[in-house]
Amino acid sequence: MGEIITVDDPDDPRLHDYTNLTDVELRRRREPAEGLFIAEGEKVVRRAGDAGYTMRSMLLTRKWVDVMRDVIDRSDAPVYVVEPALAEQVTGYHVHRGALASMQRRPLPEPADVLRTARRVVVMESVNDHTNIGAIFRSAAALGMDAVLLSPDCADPLYRRSVKVSMGAVFSVPYARLETWPKDLTTVQDAGFTVLALTPDDRARTLDETAPHRMDRVALMLGAEGTGLSRRALSAADTWVRIPMSHGVDSLNVGAAAAVAFYAVTAGRPQE
8 A cells, every 4th residue: 555645845846746737848748758647537547547557656635535545555656645725736727636646657559569459540640639639539449449540749648638538548549659650651551451531621432432330441540620631641541531511511620520430430340
C-alpha cells in the first residue's frame, strides 16, 4: 500500500507532476519528456491501472481517499492528500472530480506490430484538438476498431483532456505513430489494408457504395477539423469515401463523422 501523505505547501516538490495542468504547451513538452501522463477522475484512474500502466503517485482531496481505497491498497505509489483550494492552486483549475493520478508512460509499439493482428484501423492526420482525439478514441473502442495510427503532428492521446474525453478508451485501443507522413501509409497498404480517405468531396464514393464492412482489411483515414485531409494524404489513399449529407449540411465535425464511418466500416463484421 502506498503511503498517505498530507501536503499543505503548493510548492512541495513532490507535487511536481501535477503543476500547471492547464498550461497546454508546458504539459505537451513536459509529460512525454518526463515519461508521465495524468489520469483524472475515478473511472479513468481505475481504467489506467486495469490497462497495466504503473502509477507514480496520486493527488486526492480528503473525501476521495475512502473512495479510492482499493486502488491505494493495490499500489506502492505515494498518495498526496490536499485541500481542494491547494489542489486548484497547484493544478491551475478546480479539480471537481477530486482524484488525479500520475501514471508512467510505456514505449509506443511500432506500426507494423499494431497492424499485425488488426482488421479495422483508424488513421489520423494532423488532428490537434485534444477533445477530438478523445472522442475519436472513444468511438473507435465502442464501435470495434482495432487500432489507431497517428501522423507525426497529431496531438498526444495521453494528454489529460484527451484521456478524460475518451473515458479511458485511449488505454484500450492500441496506437502507434507513423514517422514519415504520408510516405509511411505504404506500411499500412503493404500489410494488406485498403486505405479509405474520408472526405466531403463530391468525387468520393459513399460509404454504402464502397461497402467497407465487406473488405478484409480497412484503414479509415481522417483529417483535422475544418481543413480535412491534405492533398498529399488524399493522393496516397486507395479510395475516397464520404458520408451522404442532407438538408444542405456540407459535413459533420470530425468526431461525429468518425463515429458514423466507424459503424459503416465494422457493421456486419464477422465475430472472431
